[in-house]
Amino acid sequence: MCLNPALAPELEKRIPMMEFLDQLWSLNLNRETVFGLFEEGLVFAIGMTAILASLGVILCATPIYSALYLIGNMICLAILFLLYNAEFLAVVQVVVYAGAVMILFLFIIALLGAKKEERELSFQNLACLGFVGLLFCELLMSMMVGKTKPVEGQVTREMVQQVGSAKAIGIELFSHHIIPFELASLLLLVAAVGIICLAKFSHKPLRKRTRV
């Protein structure tokens, strides 16, 4: 094949690359594999974006950017829910966390005037980063285990398709978990009452009104 014997070693070097291409073409490139790969790639990409966004939350020096990263992280989680057919959870995630809670965060940051924090590299910071890196590596190692065993509960894929994810959650929540659900709502009520007590009924006014 090779006309010039001087070029032979160079060709040999290229062989692994060609093998890879051969493998790529010999892969059965029908639409199922293409779209399957696309879907898995999507899940992976969104998961990685979520991790990067959460790293941004803790590593960013400006509070407002941290808050924006947190919003990004929540949206990524919502999209992940969406990819696993949990539409209702995805939307609730966006409405409650990204839509309401984070707005209040931004509110407070904007009112307090966010200044850029001084960043110093201390031993603690390095230790923290090392710890986070270690955890991340362990997570990556868990990928070696392969697919986890799916848990079959009362809410199956067929049931969700039949009644819709909102109804499925409603049935589950109001038949099996009604007492924890009500207790959680009581807890939130206590928090709301506490805030009103703190804000409204202070005995000593902090500053007197100058206008009469």
Place this chain on the structure above:
Amino acid sequence: MIDDIFNFLDPYWWLIIGVVKAGIIAVALLSAVPLLVWLERRLMGRFQVRLGPNRVGPFGLGQPIVDVIKLLFKENIVQSSADKFLFYLAPAIVVFTAIVTFSAIPFGEPFEVGGQRVGLWGANLNIGILFIFAISSMGIYGMVIAGFSSNNKYSLMGGLRASAQMISYELTLGLSALSVIIMSGSLNLYDIVKDQSGSILSMNLISQPLAFILFFIAGVAETNRAPFDLPEAEQELVAGFFTEYSGMKFAMFFLGEYLNMITMSALVTILFLGGWHSYVGLDIPILVFAFKVFILLCVFIWLRSTFPRIRYDRLMAFGWKILLPLSLMNMMAYGVYKVLFAA
């Protein structure tokens, strides 16, 4: 080669149809906005006993085109104290969320083309109405970020006002829509419209008038339109959160507001006015739907030229002390009715 591609994509026609539909809806929506601006200026002119724009083209119809070209070619000014990235991000968020919100709105029965079922909607979601609320609540970020990144106290006040107002009125909006959801038993907008088919008496406006009024008031407040346009009250705040914006970036906020107006009118049409059902015999779904939306848009403009802007503390008190209890009571009443009589 072309055949191969077609064979490959054959079971994925829905993808191609979806992309084409998305393109059509986005373009139609964006080109409706200049017309809406023209309509508003003409109608406002008539309400105030003057002519409105009438120089460029017949009936001044060339005015929106001229305005768009002017805005596109204006100088792009970013003041040096602004946070550049966020300053550019804010208008993008506003327009993006406004367009995406409309994608979940159905405006007609599905029809068949070449063996493919084409629905007249961007996406028929099982959680349609929740999706719309979720995405439109993301639009608030655009305003807060615009107010914050401009580094201007008027902008900041405008942004804060916008977010506080929209969060408070969102509650009323959601709760009054909930009574419709309770009665129709579905979060899917297509099902809600189908539930109202038949005679004119099955329209939700007839069976749930209080919910309609609450929803419409909250909708006007959500879109920051007069008399609830506190975030951009020009006498107090120059122009609110977009004081520092100029040229096309300013136009994008403008665009977002009008897109939200169209989406809100469409939502009211679907929830309360029976969507594309005409009830009087004329049966061209898209035209009927567009007509109802048009009427509601005229009401929006009518409100703007009739009512003065209300004071900020009254706005908050009105939202929390009148609208919210009323909508809660309304929801309770329809819930009890559903459980006792209609189950």
